Amino acid sequence: MTTRRPKPEKSQGKPKSRKRSRTSGLPPGTLVYIGPEREGPVHITAMTYDRSGVTEFPVLDPEKVGQIPKDHLITWINVDGLQNIHAVETIGKQLNIHPLVLEDIVDTTQRPKIEVTDDYTFIVFKTLTFDETTSEIVSEHVSLVLGEHCLITFQETAGDPFDLVRNRIRSSVGRLRTSGPDYLAYALIDAVVDDYFSVLEKLAEGIEVLEEDLATRADPQMLREIHKLKVDMIVLRRSVWPLREVLNRLSKGDAPLVQKETIPYLMDVYDHTIHVIETMETYRDIVSGMLDIYLSSISNRLNQIMKVLTIISTIFIPLTFLSGWYGMNFKYMPELSWKWGYPMVIVVALTIVSLLLYLFRRNEWI
Amino acid sequence: MTTRRPKPEKSQGKPKSRKRSRTSGLPPGTLVYIGPEREGPVHITAMTYDRSGVTEFPVLDPEKVGQIPKDHLITWINVDGLQNIHAVETIGKQLNIHPLVLEDIVDTTQRPKIEVTDDYTFIVFKTLTFDETTSEIVSEHVSLVLGEHCLITFQETAGDPFDLVRNRIRSSVGRLRTSGPDYLAYALIDAVVDDYFSVLEKLAEGIEVLEEDLATRADPQMLREIHKLKVDMIVLRRSVWPLREVLNRLSKGDAPLVQKETIPYLMDVYDHTIHVIETMETYRDIVSGMLDIYLSSISNRLNQIMKVLTIISTIFIPLTFLSGWYGMNFKYMPELSWKWGYPMVIVVALTIVSLLLYLFRRNEWI
Amino acid sequence: MTTRRPKPEKSQGKPKSRKRSRTSGLPPGTLVYIGPEREGPVHITAMTYDRSGVTEFPVLDPEKVGQIPKDHLITWINVDGLQNIHAVETIGKQLNIHPLVLEDIVDTTQRPKIEVTDDYTFIVFKTLTFDETTSEIVSEHVSLVLGEHCLITFQETAGDPFDLVRNRIRSSVGRLRTSGPDYLAYALIDAVVDDYFSVLEKLAEGIEVLEEDLATRADPQMLREIHKLKVDMIVLRRSVWPLREVLNRLSKGDAPLVQKETIPYLMDVYDHTIHVIETMETYRDIVSGMLDIYLSSISNRLNQIMKVLTIISTIFIPLTFLSGWYGMNFKYMPELSWKWGYPMVIVVALTIVSLLLYLFRRNEWI
Amino acid sequence: MTTRRPKPEKSQGKPKSRKRSRTSGLPPGTLVYIGPEREGPVHITAMTYDRSGVTEFPVLDPEKVGQIPKDHLITWINVDGLQNIHAVETIGKQLNIHPLVLEDIVDTTQRPKIEVTDDYTFIVFKTLTFDETTSEIVSEHVSLVLGEHCLITFQETAGDPFDLVRNRIRSSVGRLRTSGPDYLAYALIDAVVDDYFSVLEKLAEGIEVLEEDLATRADPQMLREIHKLKVDMIVLRRSVWPLREVLNRLSKGDAPLVQKETIPYLMDVYDHTIHVIETMETYRDIVSGMLDIYLSSISNRLNQIMKVLTIISTIFIPLTFLSGWYGMNFKYMPELSWKWGYPMVIVVALTIVSLLLYLFRRNEWI
Amino acid sequence: MTTRRPKPEKSQGKPKSRKRSRTSGLPPGTLVYIGPEREGPVHITAMTYDRSGVTEFPVLDPEKVGQIPKDHLITWINVDGLQNIHAVETIGKQLNIHPLVLEDIVDTTQRPKIEVTDDYTFIVFKTLTFDETTSEIVSEHVSLVLGEHCLITFQETAGDPFDLVRNRIRSSVGRLRTSGPDYLAYALIDAVVDDYFSVLEKLAEGIEVLEEDLATRADPQMLREIHKLKVDMIVLRRSVWPLREVLNRLSKGDAPLVQKETIPYLMDVYDHTIHVIETMETYRDIVSGMLDIYLSSISNRLNQIMKVLTIISTIFIPLTFLSGWYGMNFKYMPELSWKWGYPMVIVVALTIVSLLLYLFRRNEWI
Ligand SMILES: [Mg+2]
Ligand SMILES: [Mg+2]
Ligand SMILES: [Mg+2]
Ligand SMILES: [Mg+2]
Ligand SMILES: [Mg+2]
Ligand SMILES: [Mg+2]
Ligand SMILES: [Mg+2]
Ligand SMILES: [Mg+2]
């Protein structure tokens, strides 16, 4: 399991990536897309809804985002694709989003955070999903601008964990249609945190496999898998820790646009992030213990190898000396002409072997 | 010692488990049982009591939980079995429990926590008991909803550490019958924390056995036992640390339903959780020190093995060379025909052996 | 140096111990003695004193503790022996001590702590002394109940570090006779902390011995001594850290029964506990560094052993081959019949040896 | 990658450095240059600007710094070269800079910090740039004195990351010309932090190279590179951590000279320092995991080597004994004269080899 | 580099030391000298000074310390030698110093701290100097009692880092003569902290030497030097950390006797202690990294040794077997009488050697 950014354009080799250093020295608010190289237009959709009904706008032009018909009270605009700086800028201008906020929206390396003003609340977080085909964690940068009657979400590419939320809006399941955009924001974050649990379960499976392997064999490949697990946990931690802080602030009522009724729900998802973090810490301790077992099993195997070598050597080296001794060609070497010389040597040899075997057994070497 | 969830339905193989990820994208308050696969109906009992007497209701229907005759002032309802979502929902509705609270009640992976509102206090904790037959720590998820005249407890399965508390209610021992449901809640948590000490004592026994083993032998099995001890401590820590925080808040008077007279008792059980935590930290340090001893004893044994090999080799290799030398078949090799050639070689061989033995002894190798 | 509880009744084998789990499920305030198995009656003494004089009561009956003649303003009652639950209960009732406090008094595993009420201040701490005959740290559980005109101390067994304080009361040295029971409490804690320094000095001696040993030899016994030092430090830490917190609260004036004049003295002993803790942390770092040196000296010795083996093998193996070669029995093997064959082989052998010795020296192996 | 101070005067050997200890015992406010030995005059430039235009002063005399024509509202004075104490003192006097501040300006080892008074805000930070030719991080000490209409910057040598900011002033891009000197200070710090990202990317490249190497080979050189990476991260950390604190204080409005409009920008750059720090922590974890892999791959290789030795030895040592045995010269040794003696020995030898190979394969050694 | 207490009286063997445990059970305020055994009288000097001039008193009797002519406003009394308890007590009584303060003055193991009362401020710190002749850090316990018009300093022995301060008073350089005793206290502490930088530079030199050694050789001596460096850093840390806290409190205006004008200077020296601490943390990380390199270089060398052994053994063992084989004395052994038997064996031997050398090279062993 390793971590991957979603859908890089080039299928072979490493995708080119636009790095942070490109923004060096630029005035603040200059939009520069930072992230894996991507192409294609921005894709914009919108929904307006309230108690009375839902209207969907499946395709929207960046220039017309400001003119969505206000059929219903609440508007949710979703933007897929951050690489088209001009489009993002156009959207930002129409919706009165501060240039510094736009800068963070197009910087996919921006860490999760919250910025609260009187007019809007700006939240950055990461979606994490496990890609079964590649065994990789796919991370996506999502920004959320919460206004009084409006919620705008920005994502790197199409595809998100929000479809069940969309269905709940359409079918009027739960409190979504009767609540404000703050509850919608909660529902989206909740869906994202639910996915963290799936990733956590995948990590747990990886740990279980490793633990079974550890009991049967311990080869260098295992160490690489332990390292990969650790790196995956680092990725997860970098996404969850700051999000926990974001939710802590939200559930403490810091954002004026969040209504009092939504706070218990935010506390619930805050509680889930703590659950994720604590489970992760537990995994870290377990993986670290596995590393200790692995390392000592290497040492132990070396001991086994050396024991074999030492037993074989210790038994045969004296015997070899003995036979070499009577292989000497001295003229005057009385034993060689004794009648019982050879049987005597056989007896000596057997005695040596027996004695050594006895000693080895007494020391529990064999 | 390992950790086990109580009574999985399937006796062979790993019990199937309903995982957190099942709740993905569902609206909040949707009840989804998370935990080991279980079947069977919910079992509900109740007691009402006060100074004047006790009435017990050994079997209750989920639909009739709201209509328990109020013979006495205080009502304690206990629910065994969380897998029957419908029953839990029915109970919740009658007793006016918030859907988010019900969601946490049926999620057996929920970490210990406290939620305080004006109407009720909701507490989650874990019971831990040591199963002697399997040498496993059995953990159970228990939820506690404290109302003004009522306490409701939810457990995964039948069987709990509360029987002594029940007897104290029946026989009117101690302050239970003369106090409110907050004191009952204290008594239950106190009984649970008392069990933590039993688990702690089992860990202590495991550590003692390991320490004795360490003095006599140090085989790879030991390392696995150290790892298992560590994992057990992680389980205990995950249960105690958040419970300590819960009790800290309770004993500071944060919950309006907790009466002033109960606070010293809550401080007492809070003190016990600190005791558990500090003892656990001590064990962790000791186990970590044992790991160091184990690892270095492996290294040390390797040294011993190599010393034996080296002593044997160093003594016999020169002798073998010597005898090989006089085993050469050169025609013109004067020593072979000397009269004292063979005795001379014997003397040389004995000199080499003596010298080497002297050197080994001087270097304290033997 | 290891840690021991004082005077176990059974001299051979491990003393039986009454464990915490015995209290499982009991109502709070049920007195249960927890600690090493002991027998015998409780021994009670008392002193009353003030500016005008001292009266001592060398033997007191538990039933009569409440009727000590108030000859002088301040009364100090000392109780030796906690195993007699009935006696402790009797004393507690007469002196109006809360059952929860009594429970902590007879629980010798109770960690150091402070409980402040308007009527009394309850303090738990541990005395530590070094037993020269067994090289063990002996720890004793001491409780102190401070009232307005009265101080009651409870100990596990007779014998304590308070004799010098008693003498200071008798001979009216220092401020004891002119101050209240709060100053007496300070004087007792100060005497206990002074003993911590003695234990610290013993640890320092142990570390010094180990450091010298490390320079000359490094055998597995050392590792056990390092482990024992570490465990001793854990014991000391468990006693000092919470006591430091107790003194911090006392010296901040949290306890209403502590007079303003006593506070500088409490700050002084608080400062001493910090000194103990900092010194201990230093020792921990030093011991941990010693462990690193020990472990690497094992590795280093393995290198030395392997070097000896390799040098011997590398020199003799080619020579042995050489002599084996000319020990072959081929009929047509011209070297064997050369006149200078044998001297030639001698020269070759000497050349090989010289060359190898030169190479070893160049690589600084010898 | 290693860390270097900019442009030391002496190209060979280590540059001489003027150390902190030179200031020992001097009265406070005595200017002593601390840093790498340098010579040459101080170079001073200035810009005055506002909405209406820009005037530049490319060369200024230290004595005339106080008399720059106030053509425009805001003045930015930049001083390159701190080794000329007299010049710095002259400038300081004219601009009313406190001697303690001047002392910190000429101490290039001064850690990043902020000092706020009513008249000025004094900020110290470090620029970091990666020198491609030497693969070294070049660090430079920069001080910034922010007055009401004036900003003074002091650097060690000419060359800085501020040229893009200068161009933005000249071409009136962004808010610089319409804002005060506080915004200029922000722009300079922002440019410096942007450079930290470049350094971070270089570290990331180094880590990637190491990770690939780890997969293919693991030689001692790697360990040195890991160590160098770690030292580089320490340098970066020492620059970023205190700057983060500086920006935290600035963005909380602690400095009266910082206007409310500038605060969101300061929060933005504060956010970037957190990004740098978190990324660095991640790198640290990854590098530490790589060290574990490296160390265990050494152990593993030793196992491989020992396996080869043991296999070879274990196969040949019994064979050598066998042949030595029948190389003995006893007169009465019946096997030697058997007709099938030699074939028998061949069979025995082949049997031994087959058996051993079978055993090795069964144990998965070969 | 190791740490030493200044000038022990006995030149050979370890100096006797008076330990803390001597104070066991004594009433508070009983003066007991704790520190290395010393003899000789106390040496007292004094200066009185103000704007108008300086008067020095090179030798003072302990009994007359209270009667120094008040020629000038500010009086600085310095006491060298703490072993003469009676003298210290006499001085203390005349100057109205609290017995608890005197107790700390004569306890050279007292950690740095500050005690603030309305009448005086009591500060304890440690001077550290590097003794070039013994390569040891010499630490001295200094106490400072700051009154309204008076400063009293106590030291263990004559000799201190304050001579430059004395000269500044005499020659009226800087603000000393025009400021109060609080500024004098600052100047003394500043001089002491300046010396910490010298010690730091010595540590840096030690680290540099070790880093160079690490690149060329890695012998066990190195590990001892690393350990010594670590212990030196522990000593430095124990002196600086608490002093930092002392200066933090002073620079926050906690002490009423410290005037507002002195606070920026105290902040400056506070900043220096942070600098010392951060540099030390950096050194610690670097030294810890060096330890890792050292340990792995030992492992690596073992690998080299084993490789040599394995190559030699693997080449010669089959050859030795081969020659042993044809050294067998079977009557019917056809190869022995073949004409090309011996050349054939030569060819086989060369083939084996070539093959093995090829395999070793392919595996990059040689
Ligand atoms: Mg920028
Ligand atoms: Mg980020
Ligand atoms: Mg997407
Ligand atoms: Mg959720
Ligand atoms: Mg929940
Ligand atoms: Mg490890
Ligand atoms: Mg470890
Ligand atoms: Mg959900």
Ligand SMILES: [Mg+2]
């Ligand atoms: Mg949980």
Ligand SMILES: [Mg+2]
């Ligand atoms: Mg149950």
Ligand SMILES: [Mg+2]
């Ligand atoms: Mg309890």
Ligand SMILES: [Mg+2]
């Ligand atoms: Mg208690």
Ligand SMILES: [Mg+2]
């Ligand atoms: Mg270790």
Ligand SMILES: [Mg+2]
């Ligand atoms: Mg109980």
Ligand SMILES: [Mg+2]
């Ligand atoms: Mg305890």
Ligand SMILES: [Mg+2]
């Ligand atoms: Mg006692």
Ligand SMILES: [Mg+2]
């Ligand atoms: Mg004391």
Ligand SMILES: [Mg+2]
């Ligand atoms: Mg003191």
Ligand SMILES: [Mg+2]
């Ligand atoms: Mg100075």
Ligand SMILES: [Mg+2]
């Ligand atoms: Mg610095």
Ligand SMILES: [Mg+2]
């Ligand atoms: Mg520059």
Ligand SMILES: [Mg+2]
């Ligand atoms: Mg920036």
Ligand SMILES: [Mg+2]
């Ligand atoms: Mg930003």
Ligand SMILES: [Mg+2]
């Ligand atoms: Mg490590």
